[in-house]
Amino acid sequence: MDKPIGKRISTIFIPVSDVKKARDWYCNLLGIMADGEIAHGHIYVVSLENVNLVLDSKIFEKYKPDEMPRFHFDTTDIKVAYEYVKSNGIEILTEIEDGHWFNISDPDGNVLMVCQC
The missing domain is CATH 3.30.720 (Signal recognition particle alu RNA binding heterodimer, srp9/1)
Structure with missing residues (x-):
């Protein structure tokens, strides 16, 4: 069924x-x-x-925003994505972790992940 x-x-x-x-x-x-x-x-x-x-x-x-992301945005190059986010003045919550992901915050405190898959 x-x-x-x-x-x-x-x-x-x-x-x-x-x-x-x-x-x-x-x-x-x-x-x-x-x-x-x-x-x-x-x-x-x-x-x-x-x-x-x-x-x-x-x-x-x-x-109330979560402390952890509920989803992530994909990227093919985590270093380029990190520099892009940084250059746009977006709040970065973590450095690049394990060589393939980092977290950012939107203006309302929603935690978002960017991940190289």
Whole structure:
């Protein structure tokens, strides 16, 4: 019997205090245009290759950021990615660890990992 829950994650919600500011920050980080519209005054969808990031300011009040990342962004060159993040003034939480990952923080304190896979 097939299971009713699929083996795929299509969306990750990220609580943000200011959806416009978060949209600009994430789009800048990922090098994509912030060309979609903000839905319902509090949601912006960042469409990536295999998943959507939903920036949502409505859920922010009830949220406390985790100390650990819930997902990571891929890179093919961790050193280049680290220097890119550093040159963009993004808060770096760790140095490059084990030669293949580091953590950063978005403006709302959400911990994000960048990982060379």
